[in-house]
Amino acid sequence: MMKHRYFPLYIDISRKDILVAGAGKIALRRIKTLLKFESHITVVGKEVHQELCFLAESTDCIRVIQRQFEPEDLEGRDMVLACTDSRDVNREIVKACRKRGILVNAADRKEQCDFYFPSVIVTDETVIGINGGGQNHRAVKETREYLEGMGGTVGKERVRNK
Numbered sequence: 001m002m003k004h005r006y007f008p009l010y011i012d013i014s015r016k017d018i019l020v021a022g023a024g025k026i027a028l029r030r031i032k033t034l035l036k037f038e039s040h041i042t043v044v045g046k047e048v049h050q051e052l053c054f055l056a057e058s059t060d061c062i063r064v065i066q067r068q069f070e071p072e073d074l075e076g077r078d079m080v081l082a083c084t085d086s087r088d089v090n091r092e093i094v095k096a097c098r099k100r101g102i103l104v105n106a107a108d109r110k111e112q113c114d115f116y117f118p119s120v121i122v123t124d125e126t127v128i129g130i131n132g133g134g135q136n137h138r139a140v141k142e143t144r145e146y147l148e149g150m151g152g153t154v155g156k157e158r159v160r161n162k
Helices: 026-035 050-058 087-100 135-148
Strands: 018-020 041-046 062-065 077-082 104-105 119-123 128-129
Touching: 018 026, 018 087, 026 041, 026 050, 050 062, 077 087, 087 104, 119 135, 128 135
Parallel strands: 018 041, 018 077, 041 062, 077 104
Antiparallel strands: 119 128
């Protein structure tokens, strides 16, 4: 049972300024989800995942800055994903975001998140977000796969950008 339930809020992020601090596998996975919603994303990371480089070259929605995160990177941001490979850096990002009133998600510490990053199913007519309160990622994945396999308007033939 979830200790604390988060309210599922659906917002238009197409005009939001999003920063992803870190450029590895977790950041890549989250960026791919954000791109389904026409997001504009700035990525700051020392080592950039090769697939993220390809994504940045193929769309004007991603700007990659290859260097270490700096507090000035938070200026003007609406939402931040702290996905670095350092718990200390992620913790500092969370503290700085809270001070500035910026929504933040820390990939490595669910208790530091203002919001959880959902598993998402997107069809032509619907968006379904699935969340397990940061506790059971397998159950979330199994639920998403179950819904994708149901057929009809949520069936695999209708699901885009899985």
